[in-house]
Amino acid sequence: MIRYTPGLVIAALLAGCVAAPSDEAGGPADVFAAIVGRPLVEVDGRGTLTLAPDGTGLGTLDGQPVTVSWVREGELFCRSGFRGVVPVMYECQTVDIAQGVATFRNADGIVSNRYRLG
Numbered sequence: 001m002i003r004y005t006p007g008l009v010i011a012a013l014l015a016g017c018v019a020a021p022s023d024e025a026g027g028p029a030d031v032f033a034a035i036v037g038r039p040l041v042e043v044d045g046r047g048t049l050t051l052a053p054d055g056t057g058l059g060t061l062d063g064q065p066v067t068v069s070w071v072r073e074g075e076l077f078c079r080s081g082f083r084g085v086v087p088v089m090y091e092c093q094t095v096d097i098a099q100g101v102a103t104f105r106n107a108d109g110i111v112s113n114r115y116r117l118g
Contacts, residue, residue, distance in 0.1 A: 031095060032072075035102055039118030043101060049115065057081070077104075 040049045040059075049059035049066065057068030061083055068081035068088075076092035093112060096103045104112045 031097055034097055034117055035095065035115075040102060040115035041118060043114040043116060 036051045036053055038050070040051070042048065042061075047059055047061035047066065049057055049068070051057040051068070051070060055070055057066075057070060057079075059066040059068070064084040066081060066083050066088075068079050070077065070079040072078070073092055077095055078090065078092035079088075080090040081088045091106060093104045093106055096105070097117070100117050102115045102117060104114070106112050
């Protein structure tokens with residue numbers, strides 16, 4: 001898998017995303033095209049997320065509504081939002097895409113969320 005840090009932000013404890021191209025994506029623009037405007041479904045089935053091109057996102061996590069604001073910051077996908085009424089703090093993450101799955105990682109490299117691309 002090819003990996004580098006492209007950027008964006010997603011919100012929602014679900015994902016905050018930056019993209020790293022992989023065998024399925026050729027660069028940041030391709031990664032964004034792969035995750036924006038398409039339904040993302042958590043691999044573990046706990047939630048969904050759809051990111052809009054206007055920097056907003058809607059989904060669910062554990063049955064609670066998730067709302068997100070996201071932006072691209074240099075090489076990162078950054079997001080903030082709400083899970084129900086609980087704020088989700090601003091965070092920038094990287095995103096790797098491989099075999100139809102987008103993996104979001106925080107600054108420490110810890111996996112935050114894994115979504116199947118819809």
